[in-house]
Amino acid sequence: MGLVEKMNQKSARIGIIGLGYVGLPLAIEYVLKGFTVVGIDLDLRKKKMIDNGKNYIDDITPDKWQAAIKSKRFTASTNYDAIPELDIIYICVPTPFTVNKEPDVSFIIDSTKSIAKRLRNDQLIILKSTTFPETTEKVVQPILEETGLQAGKDFYLAFSPERIDPGNKQFTTENTPIVVGGVTPKCTELAAKAIALVVNKVHKVSNPRVAEMEKLLENIFRSVNIALVNEMAKLCDRMGGMDIWEVVEAAATKPFGFMPFFPGPGIGGHCILVDPYYLSWKAREYDFHTKFIELAAETNEDMPYYVLGNIRRALGNVNSSIQKGKVLFLGVAFKKDVDDTRNSPAIKIMELLLQRGVNQLNYNDPYVPKIKVGKNIFQSLPLTEEVLRQHDVVVITADHSDYDAQFIVEHSKSVVDTRNLTKDITKDLYKIVKLGSGKGFYANIFNSNG
Numbered sequence: 001m002g003l004v005e006k007m008n009q010k011s012a013r014i015g016i017i018g019l020g021y022v023g024l025p026l027a028i029e030y031v032l033k034g035f036t037v038v039g040i041d042l043d044l045r046k047k048k049m050i051d052n053g054k055n056y057i058d059d060i061t062p063d064k065w066q067a068a069i070k071s072k073r074f075t076a077s078t079n080y081d082a083i084p085e086l087d088i089i090y091i092c093v094p095t096p097f098t099v100n101k102e103p104d105v106s107f108i109i110d111s112t113k114s115i116a117k118r119l120r121n122d123q124l125i126i127l128k129s130t131t132f133p134e135t136t137e138k139v140v141q142p143i144l145e146e147t148g149l150q151a152g153k154d155f156y157l158a159f160s161p162e163r164i165d166p167g168n169k170q171f172t173t174e175n176t177p178i179v180v181g182g183v184t185p186k187c188t189e190l191a192a193k194a195i196a197l198v199v200n201k202v203h204k205v206s207n208p209r210v211a212e213m214e215k216l217l218e219n220i221f222r223s224v225n226i227a228l229v230n231e232m233a234k235l236c237d238r239m240g241g242m243d244i245w246e247v248v249e250a251a252a253t254k255p256f257g258f259m260p261f262f263p264g265p266g267i268g269g270h271c272i273l274v275d276p277y278y279l280s281w282k283a284r285e286y287d288f289h290t291k292f293i294e295l296a297a298e299t300n301e302d303m304p305y306y307v308l309g310n311i312r313r314a315l316g317n318v319n320s321s322i323q324k325g326k327v328l329f330l331g332v333a334f335k336k337d338v339d340d341t342r343n344s345p346a347i348k349i350m351e352l353l354l355q356r357g358v359n360q361l362n363y364n365d366p367y368v369p370k371i372k373v374g375k376n377i378f379q380s381l382p383l384t385e386e387v388l389r390q391h392d393v394v395v396i397t398a399d400h401s402d403y404d405a406q407f408i409v410e411h412s413k414s415v416v417d418t419r420n421l422t423k424d425i426t427k428d429l430y431k432i433v434k435l436g437s438g439k440g441f442y443a444n445i446f447n448s449n450g
Helices: 003-008 023-032 044-051 062-071 106-116 135-145 185-196 208-239 244-251 271-284 291-317 345-355 385-389 405-410
Strands: 013-017 036-040 074-077 088-091 124-127 156-159 178-182 202-204 326-330 360-364 370-373 376-379 393-396 415-417 432-434
Touching (some): 023 062, 088 106, 106 135, 135 156, 135 208, 178 208, 291 432, 345 370
Parallel strands (some): 013 088, 088 124, 178 202, 393 415
Antiparallel strands (some): 156 178, 370 376
């Protein structure tokens, strides 16, 4: 039976390598569509949780998770032994960068080598991990073809970038349009058909390089625009008398030619922080320097240091210093209402404070019970009046819906707000240093209108 027929009859067996924010939701969608899925992840903890019917990705709703587990069509493994039995294999592994901001595609390479050892005719391999252009054809394809099998003839290979937005309730794995490009037209067609089994809309492009580049464009677009508004936030602070959040909201009333982006303590998550460096590294191979893109990335990476300066000023306002101060962070996830701490700017700022000998450091996050900062393990504290009053400065780094701004400001000595959570506060304004408000300590240090 051919691959197309197997897909039509739902007898195709699906393999998902990497059971994280991309891989696990994808696996569940295939299971719910009636396919048998084998998830492969070297993390034994994940396998044990799945074996015990426990979900660790919030974006998978309880009803979907329970339905998938009850179907008995989803199993997890910590090895690649099932590869020969699989028909469609997705690679959804991490692609971080090194300390020198160079791409680390070692997870892709290791996964591909493990597949190659077990590769057989008529298998479809789809790489989803965000990476630099030409990875599919110059890294993955040669490894697979060392077996003597040929892409497009004996097996099929394509790239289809992930489009996961943690915490987004509107756009999910199923209803978010997906791009795909294969190394041959047949590879593209087969990959598009496989993806369309669980995704409502699939957009085909001419080759994997286009798909790889468009993914970088998506995220660099955001990186550049966030950098622009972060820089303007600094300017508003310097000039005073204007609030960048109000400026952006006013500009957003224009019904064409403008898209609102907001400042923050830095870039978090995986893609927006990493992707600019993937592209700039690849561009140098062609004697091309992505100055504009790199400048935006540098601007965003500077924000934790800028927030550190705000914390210093807040401590000074209560007659304290980093070495004597007690600092409480609210929200260590990288964005609102999620438990994802990957590259969280809050953790970066906490690291900077620890390096400078902060007297006491704590955090609260209803989504993150425990975090590691450097070599230190922190537990989330309850958000009570007593806890707030015990700290000299409260730093809002994620504007979770659970947070009551009025309660926080009322019971805090000083607040550094990097997310505009305190926008509606009218009392105790002298306590608040809000990023880009133009009404931080420069304007309010002599004002005690509480």
